[in-house]
Amino acid sequence: MLLKEEVQLLRRIPYFAKVDPCRLKLLAFASSRVSYDADQELFHQGDAGDCAYVLLDGSADILMESPEGEVKIGEVKGDCIVGEVCLLCDGVRTATVRTTTPVEALKICKDAFSKVLIDPGVTREVTRAFAEQLHRTTSELDRTRVGQRQLVN
Numbered sequence: 001m002l003l004k005e006e007v008q009l010l011r012r013i014p015y016f017a018k019v020d021p022c023r024l025k026l027l028a029f030a031s032s033r034v035s036y037d038a039d040q041e042l043f044h045q046g047d048a049g050d051c052a053y054v055l056l057d058g059s060a061d062i063l064m065e066s067p068e069g070e071v072k073i074g075e076v077k078g079d080c081i082v083g084e085v086c087l088l089c090d091g092v093r094t095a096t097v098r099t100t101t102p103v104e105a106l107k108i109c110k111d112a113f114s115k116v117l118i119d120p121g122v123t124r125e126v127t128r129a130f131a132e133q134l135h136r137t138t139s140e141l142d143r144t145r146v147g148q149r150q151l152v153n
C-alpha cells in the first residue's frame, strides 16, 4: 500500500484527524500492515505491550478475565484504535482483544505513537476518548450495581 493511502487511512481515525500532515506521514511510515483471521488474539490481558493497532477493517471483542471466566466488556470495529492504553500508561494490557471477523490493521509502535502525542490535537482527542470511555464504564458499573441490589432484595 502507498504511504499516501496509509496517511488517508490514519486520517479517518478521530485520534489523528487533526494531526499535522508531516507528522502523520512519519506515523504511516513507521507503521506496518497486519492481517488476522477471525478468532485470533491481537494480544492477551496482562501481556507487556509495545504497540497499538488501528483497525481498518473487521471487528474484535474486548475481553476481561473474571472469577466466572472471560467477560466481554466491549467491541471495536473499523476506523478505531485499540491497544493504546498500555502505551499511554506504561502498564500491561488491560484486556484481551480477539478478532470476531478477519481483520486488517496498522500496527503502530510505541515510539511512533509517542511522537504524534506531541501534537496538541492528538492529546485533546486522546483525553476526550478516555473521558468518554470512563463515562461508559461508570454507567455500566452503576447498572450492574443496581441489578445486583435488585437480585439481593
Ligand SMILES: Nc1ncnc2c1ncn2[C@@H]1O[C@@H]2COP(=O)(O)O[C@H]2[C@H]1O
Binding pocket: 049, 062, 073, 074, 075, 081, 082, 083, 084, 085, 086, 087, 092, 093, 094, 095, 096, 097, 133, 137
Ligand atoms: N472498557 C473498555 N472499553 C473499550 N475498550 C477498552 C476497554 N478497556 C480496555 N479497552 C481496550 O482494550 C485494550 C487492551 O490493551 P490496552 O490496555 O493496551 O488498551 C486497551 C484499550 O484499547
